[in-house]
Amino acid sequence: ERSVIESSSGVLLSNGGRIEYLNKSAATDPDLEDVTHSFDPKVSLDFRPGWDWLGNDALLYVSAQTASKSSVYNVTNFLDVVVEKVKPEEMRAFEAGIKTRLFDDLVQFNAAAWRYDIDNLQVQFASLLAGGTVLFENAGSLRSQGVDFDTIIQLLPNSNGPVLTLSGAFVDCYYTSYPNGSGFNPDNAYIYSGKNDNTGNRGVRAPEFSGTATLVQSLQTSLGELEFGADYYYSSEQFFLAQNGSRFSQKAYGVFGARVSLLLEPWNLRLTAFGTNIADTKYTTGLFANDFGVNDVAAPKAVYGMRLNWDF
Numbered sequence: 001e002r003s004v005i006e007s008s009s010g011v012l013l014s015n016g017g018r019i020e021y022l023n024k025s026a027a028t029d030p031d032l033e034d035v036t037h038s039f040d041p042k043v044s045l046d047f048r049p050g051w052d053w054l055g056n057d058a059l060l061y062v063s064a065q066t067a068s069k070s071s072v073y074n075v076t077n078f079l080d081v082v083v084e085k086v087k088p089e090e091m092r093a094f095e096a097g098i099k100t101r102l103f104d105d106l107v108q109f110n111a112a113a114w115r116y117d118i119d120n121l122q123v124q125f126a127s128l129l130a131g132g133t134v135l136f137e138n139a140g141s142l143r144s145q146g147v148d149f150d151t152i153i154q155l156l157p158n159s160n161g162p163v164l165t166l167s168g169a170f171v172d173c174y175y176t177s178y179p180n181g182s183g184f185n186p187d188n189a190y191i192y193s194g195k196n197d198n199t200g201n202r203g204v205r206a207p208e209f210s211g212t213a214t215l216v217q218s219l220q221t222s223l224g225e226l227e228f229g230a231d232y233y234y235s236s237e238q239f240f241l242a243q244n245g246s247r248f249s250q251k252a253y254g255v256f257g258a259r260v261s262l263l264l265e266p267w268n269l270r271l272t273a274f275g276t277n278i279a280d281t282k283y284t285t286g287l288f289a290n291d292f293g294v295n296d297v298a299a300p301k302a303v304y305g306m307r308l309n310w311d312f
Helices: none
Strands: 007-012 018-024 042-047 056-069 072-074 084-086 089-102 107-126 134-154 163-177 181-184 192-196 209-220 225-235 253-264 269-276 284-290 293-298 303-310
Touching: 072 134, 084 134, 107 181, 134 181
Parallel strands: none
Antiparallel strands: 007 018, 042 056, 056 089, 072 084, 089 107, 107 134, 134 163, 163 209, 181 192, 209 225, 225 253, 253 269, 269 303, 284 293
């Protein structure tokens, strides 16, 4: 249950007076109180068929579930005399997958396919001309579907050879309905526009492909286990605004990292020297578009350091 206790706005005068142009509450307006009713079950089925061609002790599973997010109100809007209600968000999720071990347990492999359908997706947007604060609104609907996987591979059997870890996700995420979305006028940069048709555009923060590869080699020494590791992360282009303009995107990028660690077994101490983003790739972890331009949250450049872990 959500209700607006009070939402008021006004202009202070030089003589200390105040001109009030908004004063709303659920006590005087029944539309400012809402109850979201939901029943969100999850049903899953697991199956171990025992078929050798699927690997050792393969597990197959399917699941279906729903989820919901309650309604909310835009209670702070300096340019409007209406307290707007944002509808509840509802999701239906389906997934099917496999977990197995292959080639005499040298390979662990997990994969899944999923589909999420979201109705009345709650979206937030900020612009001075849209009310001066964060505005919540509903996109009609969004669909996210795809496949992901992760695997651990022992490259050299019967040895302490390197271990390769791979993971990735292929995602098809788009707005199936999003008319009249808040955004910026494409002909006048950073001028607020409330009539953008984002239907068919890609969902925010949803690259078509992202993945990680990690290679680890361990050696036994008189002091303890010595481990060498290298990893690489890749992400295709992603958007941070439903309009999908190039100025609201992060282009495809890749990040390298490496580490060397020594486990001092008698004391359970692990000493690690590491480097992250060692190729000094420039990319952003977030982007905030507003009336004055685009503010990027720059990811850290190359970082090198030492780390000590003690298990006790």
